[in-house]
Amino acid sequence: MKDVPMLPQLTTLTYLAWQDWTVFFLILALTAGVAVYGNIRLKKGGNKALDYLLMGRRLTLPLFVATLVATWYGGIFGVNEITFNYGIYNFVTQGVFWYAAYIIFALFIANKVAAYQSVTLPDLAGRMFGPKAAKTAAIFTFFYITPIAYALSLGMFLNMVFGISILQGMILGTLFSCLYSVWGGFKSVVFSDVVQFTVMCLAVLLVALFSVHTFGGWSFLKANLPPGHFTLTGGNGIMNTLIWGFIALSALIDPSFYQRCFAAESPAVVKKGVLISTFIWFCFDLCTTAGSLYARALLPDAQPGEAYFFYAIQLLPTGLKGLFVAGILAIILSTLNSFLFIASNTLSFDLLRSRFKNVVLSNRISLFAVGALAVVGAAVFKGSFKEIWLTLGSYFSACLLVPILMGYLFPGRMTDNAFVTASLTSAAGMTLWRFLPVFLRHAQNDFGRGLSGAAQTLDPFYIGLLTGLAVIFIYCLGNYAKPVKRITYR
Template sequence: MESLGLIDFIVFWLVFALTVIAVVYGNLKKDTDNLLDHLLMGRKLTLPMFTATLVATWYGGIFGVAEIAFNEGIYNFLTQGLFWYACYIIFAIFILPKLQTNKHMTFANLVYSEIGPRAGKWTALLNIGNLLPIAYILSLGKFLELTFGLDLITSMSLGVLIVLCYSLIGGFRSVVYSDLIQFFVMFTSVVLVFVFCFFKFGLTPLESLPDHYFSFTGKGGVGETLMWGLIAFGTLVDPNFYQRSFAAGSRKIARKGIFAATIIWMIFDLSLTFGAMYAASLQGSDYFNFSLMTLPFGLKGFFLAGILATILSTLDSYLFLAGATFAHDVLNRKSIDAQRASVVIIAFVALVCSLFSNGSIKAVWSTLGSISTAALLIPMLFHYFKRNLTERIFLSSSIAGVFATILFQFFPTNIQPIYFGVMASLIVITVMTNLKLNQQ
């Protein structure tokens, strides 16, 4: 990796120190210590807070996204950008108005209240599986390995320990206040790389890239492209989106925050995509090392801090919410101590899973996303827009989606497993709903 100057280390540790200060400051402002404050910051998220924590939480897989952009160009902007923007807007316009945002604590809690207790428990287990931050622990491990020369296992273990230290202190409040710093640093650092490349090299280097870099289907074809579209629809059943909406000061704040976040994500995605394409055309090295070679001293350290902020902001949110869901919705334990213990348990499980993964962030990401989307998307859409969904139909449809998605992971086919999962879920829910109507 390109050598860093003293100024880079100063900038890097300064940003880290500011994050710690933000966490401490946020906890000093806390005027109550109850479960509502621990899980949702008392439902007092302002528009800037909501936007910052939503943006920061949603982008921890920067190594995976950069890998896709480096290898396939603007295909990344479609699969990791445009599909998702559409789903964010759908959530804000069509789903958010249907939520009783001042009533529920988690997404699984919503399902428990509106569909049934068994459906709530099942949803909680699915959410925990989706929230296990395996890909983000891998990303953090690779970052620390590249930056400080530690081995991958030590890097992942140390990274998880650091996140646990501040996540356990103030709960969701700590996550939000750290996100305020991390949001600014992660966004600015990625945009800076693109700006420097554009003014230093112009657009000429991009012309040397193969044609597939400018194809919306990349090298994977239409099937894989649409798979990412289906995974993006998982936003409509993503527990982080629901938790932020429940924590907002009002439904209006949540809606405006989602719109603002979408614009910010678009700028971020474009900057990252073209930055990675510059890396592929000029150096043939990965986005991370190329950025360090391109930026001047001082900004190298800021970029490193931005990458770290991008990963940490998602890792802490996923760990916290998975632990909260486990304690609140699976164990039915409402104490803050139970919440903290659950976060530690989830962190250990996620770390072990990371150690035994094959190291591919993209593979982990798509697999977990496929299962969660196939299991919950169709049943929840039926619940929101048909309002005649029984718990039995919900569970049957959801389990069918999980079973089909996992089953077809083991069959050699050109069709992505998520298609079979969503189709199985849709068939089961359609048949059972029609049978119910005929019986009436």
């Protein structure tokens, strides 16, 4: 059996030949080049703001699939971290749950989204419920979509490749992403995603194929991994695992999904595009999960989030190492630039539009502001990728999922104020439950100690979801028979 030695330093500079660097920088230049080309190619005609924000709603099926798939994997080191620690639990929580949500979206929601002809998710909430709902949704969307985890991923990548500090990597990498995204808006994001989609798929496929060829298949993994890595929960509790199922339902209201849907040529493009993307995601997840399991088996003492990367650059031959490194960068940048752009849309279009009449200019300024906030957030937030995703995803899903789905299921039956009350009550309930053990740490009676124990056992997400549902149920119980008078929005 071939052995893969541990790397002595967290840098790849000495492991890449000139051929690898040539491939890497050619792909980087191609990415920037097509971003500029996308702006030139689609610059003329139409509404300038709509063209900048949504590519003039001219997103074709191939572009839709490429940009949607590419946007979803920026937290590659987080996925590697979860697989390294918990095995196929990653495939269940970051894969299977999400596939179900994608299919539900394609079959039951795609056509409803298109009917609103909105620009952003908060804009959609405003059209459904009213201006207060739009502002509330914008606030939750902004914090959810600000790319803290992906700025951190980029900093880690540049640290591993060039040996610079993670903070310096986050600053330089995020600035680069801002510069080419701001050039042509959504067009630049989409066209760069086409290159990044191609490179990232090739990269993870190569690692999986070379792993099987070099070390063998399932029998090798079974012999060299802990038994818990092959259980669906990976040693986590059922309730902890199911949280990811509810968070996956956030795909039904995910701002990245909605941006692509609003930009698509037709509802048919959305439906077909999401189904095709789901199949590609399935294949991609198989490759990344398999590669991370091999990394865990062969580099068991490595840092969980970094093992896959260092394993791959030792495994692949010269030339393909450069393609892999470029693929990892493509995975991170494709999500980072999309999230930066969506967060800047939320800030400039949904929150500050009344203050700045030039939407394009305010969006460009907002892009750099969001980039700075993402870097600061990544520097301050000391938790793992899993904790970042779990915290932000829990608040977003618990507070917005049910109210927006109510708008689809029972249009015109829920008021602007009811939406705001349900969302804010969910957030308050989650926050209170999260800090309840701190408040009750000196409790002297059985009730206080029991409540503190329950707060530590039951995730705050469930409290937020149930609180919001209770508010909506109480409202609907008294008002279902009364059509709501709609508030004019926009």
